[in-house]
Amino acid sequence: MVEVNLAHHRPSQVISLRRVEALQEVTPSRIGAGATWARLEQGPYRGLAQAARTVGSPQIRAAGTIGGNVGTASPAGDGLPWIAAAEASIEVRSEARGTRVIPWRDFFVGVKRTSLEPDEIITAVLVPDDLPEHEEFAKVGVRNAMVISTVSCLVMRGDDGIRVALGSVAPTPIRATRAEEMINAESSLSDAALDEFARIVSQEVKPITDHRSTEGYRRHAAGVLARRLVERSLR
Amino acid sequence: MNVTIKINGEDRAVDVAGAESLLTVLRNDLDLPGTKDACEQGECGSCSVVFDGDVVCSCLVMAVDADGSEVTTVEGLGTEDDLHPFQEAMLAEGGVQCGFCTPGVVIAGAHLLEENSQPSEIEIREALSGNICRCTGYGAILRAFETVARGDV
Numbered sequence: 001m002v003e004v005n006l007a008h009h010r011p012s013q014v015i016s017l018r019r020v021e022a023l024q025e026v027t028p029s030r031i032g033a034g035a036t037w038a039r040l041e042q043g044p045y046r047g048l049a050q051a052a053r054t055v056g057s058p059q060i061r062a063a064g065t066i067g068g069n070v071g072t073a074s075p076a077g078d079g080l081p082w083i084a085a086a087e088a089s090i091e092v093r094s095e096a097r098g099t100r101v102i103p104w105r106d107f108f109v110g111v112k113r114t115s116l117e118p119d120e121i122i123t124a125v126l127v128p129d130d131l132p133e134h135e136e137f138a139k140v141g142v143r144n145a146m147v148i149s150t151v152s153c154l155v156m157r158g159d160d161g162i163r164v165a166l167g168s169v170a171p172t173p174i175r176a177t178r179a180e181e182m183i184n185a186e187s188s189l190s191d192a193a194l195d196e197f198a199r200i201v202s203q204e205v206k207p208i209t210d211h212r213s214t215e216g217y218r219r220h221a222a223g224v225l226a227r228r229l230v231e232r233s234l235r
Numbered sequence: 236m237n238v239t240i241k242i243n244g245e246d247r248a249v250d251v252a253g254a255e256s257l258l259t260v261l262r263n264d265l266d267l268p269g270t271k272d273a274c275e276q277g278e279c280g281s282c283s284v285v286f287d288g289d290v291v292c293s294c295l296v297m298a299v300d301a302d303g304s305e306v307t308t309v310e311g312l313g314t315e316d317d318l319h320p321f322q323e324a325m326l327a328e329g330g331v332q333c334g335f336c337t338p339g340v341v342i343a344g345a346h347l348l349e350e351n352s353q354p355s356e357i358e359i360r361e362a363l364s365g366n367i368c369r370c371t372g373y374g375a376i377l378r379a380f381e382t383v384a385r386g387d388v
Contacts, residue, residue, distance in 0.1 A: 001254070001256060001295045001296070001297065002275070002276040002277065002295070004253075004254045004255075004256070005256060005275035005276065005294055006276070010253065010254075011253055011254045012253055013253070014254045014297060014299060016299045038289070056277065056365065057277075057280065057364045057365025057366075058290060058343070058364065059277065059280060059283055059290050059291050059292045059295075059365040060277050060295070062286075062291050063289070064295075144364070145365070146278055146364065146365060146367075
């Protein structure tokens, strides 16, 4: 709608999906694309609920959906690090070719660019059934409400180790795979190990300097957030 | 496309084009200019309305999405002779200066007070976090909530 209001797009035809209730369902394995942030704040996914809670304002959370976040594919999309950490897939559908399930890595291809075809709609985020037990999200921005992330981070911790996903530090949401490998090879999470982990996260991200922040600040904040969330997941 | 929206209790039929926003339809087609048009990107809250029970930015709602829905605008909150208690309290406390944010603030404030007659300061600040006021510094607006909660209006 913002792009329409600013006259960047003038669609001659629109289809209203607001009343398609099946698109709003949230289950342990599937999040309907029409699920609002206000709905996702209620769970059942803890990290996603934490992220939902930080989106915009009550007005935005009542209207904005995870499907909109996925389709917009902003590097700063607050729901996207959770999708990356969960190894979720995006379910899309066209009348001509039916349903496609696209792993998140193949769906997000660049800044605000996805592999969605023009005749497809996003129907759901599909959630694997072996999610790690612990999920923690945090983001950095210039104020508390109505803020676009400068850096966002989602950490999951479970039997298979620690997963770290970040937003606003690359064209798409990313996983800090080198930092994950390093920390998951440690026998204990000592202060020294966590320092090294944060250093690798900072190295591994690929942020830019723009009107919201600088590359250097984003690298620093990415390491701080990742380390803090790992510590939080241990409490 | 023809849509029918129940606005302030009255069914209103209107022909909307493309992805036109609910805000432009309210202001331009339905003669309801109380809902203000400022940022057009959901940041300022001056276009807040109650939409099927939720406060939303009407600039971010497609008018076609509002077909069959219920909308309350500031015009439906009270009349000059019979203001909503929160509107009375805003006047009494000086919560209005330039007035541009006020329709959105009273929509969000009245909605909170209807759901929670004794909100805490944190709950008030949270409910107002999508409504930007550049004049008052919010102090007088916060006092207006206390005035209503005490039953002084």
